[in-house]
Amino acid sequence: MNTLRLWRLLVVARIRAQWQYRASFVIDTIASFATSSLDFLAVLAIFTHLHTLGGWSVHQVAFLYGAGGIGFAMADLFVSNLEQTSQLVRTGQFDVMLIRPAGTLTQVIAGDVSLRSVGKATQASLVLVYALSGAAIHWTVGRALMMLAIVACGALIFSAVWIAGSCIVFLTVDGDEATNAITYGGNFFAQYPLDVFGPWLRRLLGFVVPTAFVAYFPALYVLGKPMPFGLPGWVRFASPLVAAVALGVATAVWHIAVRHYRSTGS
Amino acid sequence: MSGSDDDTAVVMARDLTKHFTVRRRAGRVRRDRVTVEAVAGVTFAVPRGTIVGYVGPNGAGKSTTVKMLTGILVPSGGEVRVAGLEPSRRRIELARRIGVVFGQRSQLWWDLPLADSFELARHLYAVPRSRHAARLTECVDLLEMAPFLQTPVRQLSLGQRMRGEIAIALLHDPEVLFLDEPTIGLDVVSKAKVRAFLADLNALHGTTIVLTTHDLGDIERLCSRLLIIDHGRTIFDGALNDLRDRFEPNRTLVVDLAAPQPALRIEGAQVVRVDGARQWLRFDRRTTTAADLVARVAVAADLVDLTVEEPDIEDVVARIYRDGSAAF
Numbered sequence A: 001m002n003t004l005r006l007w008r009l010l011v012v013a014r015i016r017a018q019w020q021y022r023a024s025f026v027i028d029t030i031a032s033f034a035t036s037s038l039d040f041l042a043v044l045a046i047f048t049h050l051h052t053l054g055g056w057s058v059h060q061v062a063f064l065y066g067a068g069g070i071g072f073a074m075a076d077l078f079v080s081n082l083e084q085t086s087q088l089v090r091t092g093q094f095d096v097m098l099i100r101p102a103g104t105l106t107q108v109i110a111g112d113v114s115l116r117s118v119g120k121a122t123q124a125s126l127v128l129v130y131a132l133s134g135a136a137i138h139w140t141v142g143r144a145l146m147m148l149a150i151v152a153c154g155a156l157i158f159s160a161v162w163i164a165g166s167c168i169v170f171l172t173v174d175g176d177e178a179t180n181a182i183t184y185g186g187n188f189f190a191q192y193p194l195d196v197f198g199p200w201l202r203r204l205l206g207f208v209v210p211t212a213f214v215a216y217f218p219a220l221y222v223l224g225k226p227m228p229f230g231l232p233g234w235v236r237f238a239s240p241l242v243a244a245v246a247l248g249v250a251t252a253v254w255h256i257a258v259r260h261y262r263s264t265g266s
Numbered sequence B: 001m002s003g004s005d006d007d008t009a010v011v012m013a014r015d016l017t018k019h020f021t022v023r024r025r026a027g028r029v030r031r032d033r034v035t036v037e038a039v040a041g042v043t044f045a046v047p048r049g050t051i052v053g054y055v056g057p058n059g060a061g062k063s064t065t066v067k068m069l070t071g072i073l074v075p076s077g078g079e080v081r082v083a084g085l086e087p088s089r090r091r092i093e094l095a096r097r098i099g100v101v102f103g104q105r106s107q108l109w110w111d112l113p114l115a116d117s118f119e120l121a122r123h124l125y126a127v128p129r130s131r132h133a134a135r136l137t138e139c140v141d142l143l144e145m146a147p148f149l150q151t152p153v154r155q156l157s158l159g160q161r162m163r164g165e166i167a168i169a170l171l172h173d174p175e176v177l178f179l180d181e182p183t184i185g186l187d188v189v190s191k192a193k194v195r196a197f198l199a200d201l202n203a204l205h206g207t208t209i210v211l212t213t214h215d216l217g218d219i220e221r222l223c224s225r226l227l228i229i230d231h232g233r234t235i236f237d238g239a240l241n242d243l244r245d246r247f248e249p250n251r252t253l254v255v256d257l258a259a260p261q262p263a264l265r266i267e268g269a270q271v272v273r274v275d276g277a278r279q280w281l282r283f284d285r286r287t288t289t290a291a292d293l294v295a296r297v298a299v300a301a302d303l304v305d306l307t308v309e310e311p312d313i314e315d316v317v318a319r320i321y322r323d324g325s326a327a328f
């Protein structure tokens, strides 16, 4: 059975099981919208004192925030059930995934979809509309296509980060905190221009947890900004490649981590 | 059991080991790394179509062995083959050919009706619709699941859920069925149902069954072969009767005499109990046969009735657990 069909099958089963709790879905969605709105107010607050942040105007930063945020919300929608990995591993319920004729990663991801991330996606889209209204973008076909790429690559890169981050729980039972730091931290850093961070953090975000490729580099192209730090121009177009590599590395790490799964004594 | 029947063996383990490194508290904050040898070199082969009981005291390494056989855990050393495959490397392929039931874990979808779990399993295992339907009908009938098929799993009683767990492990018609404590917590009626079902499954479909249990009733009812493990090592591998012969050669002859008498003095036997006209004589079946003994008793007293008691398997196994491999 192919991965996509399996995913659909399990997700439908899950949604059917959760249907009885549909009132909480509405509440969760509104809460998700509200908390991420507060999050953006914090960004705006910075601009009450400054005109630019690392050379970026408020609309440009809003562009990063909105475009990256949509990507994050999409990743959240599809793969956030990876948060359950630590629970599955600690209780030994992961055993059950290993005795079914299907990939473990697919099974964990398909364990749930986080419909509440619709709230986050809506908020990020509104921020993006605000950004586009004031960023004075010189539109071309290439730039429009790049907008789509930002969302798609953002979703893939965040998913990869999420997958790789979840692997920690196979190695140590108290890996939750580290995993959360990587996934939510990745989203936080993707919302700010790379220029504001020190060189050490810049390298981390460029090469290790590659969230700079979610919005920052492609945004340089869409917004028509010069290349910083003496980087070559093609870096602005490297996001699809980075997304593919990140996803490949993350799934490979996952498979290695699963071989270290220890189950539980009872 | 030897290397020569490995060709027909559907489950095979050779020098299989698994150790876990755990951190133990040593002092206030300091933690020491300790290695636990959960399985310390187990070798066995299970021929196709047999039912094997895998028993041992708590912490002996039974579940750990089953997890290595089913591809859940990667062995630390040694070799495993199930249906000709190396479980941890060919996990997905293997999963289509084996069934697994854990008394302590659920494979069913908690919030959905039982029937929905069976339907999901059909898709997961890609079983053709007609074959699935036939198999499901068989399981529902034999395990008497019809009354609660539409009940959400979370509302099922333990016994009902266990029957569901067994059914879902069998819908894809596996060659080998592994069960880790399938009768844990079941009442006598449910236990009997499960045992009868497994016996039928083996007889009708030729399914090989490997079963861990603490209930020796499961073993007596089902298993032609017994593996006893302790501290990660096999301490017995053979038929149930061999176990009795090897570890408990004594039998008891119970005789009813015509009238109460003082304890008989019979060569080759010892009276261990007298109750009115009834006497219990213990003898070693390796040196004395029951027939000889009966003849001698008939000479010495007026014999009305007699029975020969086999040693209780619980007692035998309890002694083995207590003495460990020293009894070997």
Ligand SMILES: Nc1ncnc2c1ncn2[C@@H]1O[C@H](COP(=O)(O)OP(=O)(O)OP(=O)(O)O)[C@@H](O)[C@H]1O
Binding pocket: A262, A263, A264, A265, A266, B020, B022, B036, B037, B038, B039, B056, B057, B058, B059, B060, B061, B062, B063, B064, B065
């Ligand atoms: N995931 C694990 N991490 C650390 N130690 C483990 C783990 N699983 C099992 N052990 C240890 O390995 C040994 C064997 O455990 P196992 O669960 O295989 O025993 P068992 O024979 O199934 O016992 P029981 O009859 O109690 O179920 C025990 O000492 C146990 O503490």
Ligand SMILES: [Mg+2]
Binding pocket: A266, B062, B063, B064, B180
């Ligand atoms: Mg066990």
